[in-house]
Amino acid sequence: MVAEGEPHVLQKSTDYQKLIKEFGVTHLSKIIHLFKEPHYLIRRGIFFAHRDLDKILEMHREGKKFAIVSGRGPSHKIHLGHIFIFQFIKWFQDEYNAEVFIPLSDDEKYVYRKIASLEFAKYFAYDNALDIAALGFKPEKTHFFISTEYTPVYKYAVLSARHLTFNTIKAVFGFTQEINIGAIFYPATQASHILLPTLMYDLPVLVPIGIDQDPYIRVSRDVADKLNIFKPAAIHSKFIPGLDGNPMSASKPETSIFLNEDENIVKKKIWNALTGGRGTLKEQRELGGEPDKCVVFDWFRMFFVKNDSELAKIRDECKSGARLCGQCKKELIQYVKDFLKMHKERRKETLPKLQSFFEHPIDENVVSKIEAETYE
């Protein structure tokens, strides 16, 4: 059963009800009353399932602070899909006073051979952190750190690793014998990232995560169980639709818009996006479009049109045939252009404060390179 307004583009390839059952997670609708006012991404079913989030919200109501952990693998520039997740995280900081921890996993990208050197990863780590910080996070409640630059990461990874056998990790991650031992160890580092706020500051942790990543959360929950600490809660999202209808991915540039994207590329990518439009103008006028099969409409829902009645209006206009794909695409291009322009300014304003977001000294050599690019 698909609720009105759920993104059908995603629905096509993924049976989320089945995943809820298979993973043993709980639908968010069961605890929706615990939110003061649910975020629009919860309301619209993009975040749709959870583990133990009710515990976090109940502790919060009793005055206990909590942390939200969301890592970033620094091998590419940030794209709009990342921004949407981090805006959601910022909402928890603004509305629930959550401490936000953002581990930058240069080690992950290096051992899985997604990047040539730790130095490259470091560049993207600071660059990505700047993009995220620029969304308006509060420096005093935001904690960025690069895996190989922040001492507690390895310490807590060692602590976790003793509780994770090769067999367990192999079952979850599906290794071959030819895999390098850094890749085998990385799940312990990921557990360290997730459990760090609990181990270091006694804060219960919430992790927003794609539903497909749930097995990794379970690894951390198992470790927490062994260490006798709070098991990290999770809030699960659906796949975020890329412009071509496939899940958005930084390694497939055509699926998304990067924050430093050239304006002409933005136009071109959106102009080529998968829509719910009909074969001909005549058909579209007569039958109406299909917004629930349209990536452009999904992007309105997920990123840009936060007002529900405005979104409903677009939907109705499309379905009635009054609104054509060209209009939607032009509007989306304008939204993206405005966002990128504003973001560029916010990056400039945030850069001088970058150190205040980090748990370890930032690398001045790398940051001066980013400065040169940002102020050019």
Added chain:
Amino acid sequence: MVAEGEPHVLQKSTDYQKLIKEFGVTHLSKIIHLFKEPHYLIRRGIFFAHRDLDKILEMHREGKKFAIVSGRGPSHKIHLGHIFIFQFIKWFQDEYNAEVFIPLSDDEKYVYRKIASLEFAKYFAYDNALDIAALGFKPEKTHFFISTEYTPVYKYAVLSARHLTFNTIKAVFGFTQEINIGAIFYPATQASHILLPTLMYDLPVLVPIGIDQDPYIRVSRDVADKLNIFKPAAIHSKFIPGLDGNPMSASKPETSIFLNEDENIVKKKIWNALTGGRGTLKEQRELGGEPDKCVVFDWFRMFFVKNDSELAKIRDECKSGARLCGQCKKELIQYVKDFLKMHKERRKETLPKLQSFFEHPIDENVVSKIEAETYE
């Protein structure tokens, strides 16, 4: 062929010539001319083989500095066997101006379940470091660090790990599938310890190591090869004989004397030591003792009697039947007592300077506990 004065106790169970061949290392006699004046442990064949030490000595002659790396697994108090190795290392600092790096592998002891918690390991790390530093190392040329407390360790471990497959590590270390992923990763951390002076300070590295540990050095040499840096050299020792004739081991307290050992225990342990004495006093007077089968004599050779003619005299007296085991044991007890007494004083003098030996801030809580014990 066993050279005059080689420790026969060891020889009994180990064919060192075979190991030289099997491991493909080189006998030290081939490069003995490169030493200005060989250390007595080299002269007496206790350090007996090497890899690439000639390169290190030649670089040194050309004015290039080098580093010596010798780790310590902090799960017990230090015993005399450790001291003998670190005195040898200090000789390289005194005679060759070597930079000395001493990683304290709390992670190793924890993931291999040799210690209950990282906190326990931390206590032994600082306690062991104090014992070692008290031998008279120069703070400005000595670099202690605890694995989980010093950021570069994990970074270089990640760098190394990408070049080490599970299969390689399994072949060297012999893991089962039930092993935890921390134990699988540890060889990368060990490579990090060994390669750190080269990666961080461009210093070629020499590692003194028991011959049985050579496979681990080869792992680090393979990584160095992949990273295109100097492959660490090694100097190999024979097994150090414990008081019962078995290799000395901290986990078998009867084989050694700990630096905090009670005087009565010292007497008892040495009085029970394996000697080359005969069944009866009459036999001993008639046939003479067998110093080359005697642990007490081995300890004279290795630790306490550094003058060759004095050692030869003891040997001759024993073989002639003029010297009885009781006399040797009494002398050894006196040597040990004197050493422990002197060492206790040097610990007290060194403790206020402990921070100057460390690459990271020392933990004041742990050190104040050690202070209380040291000055009691």
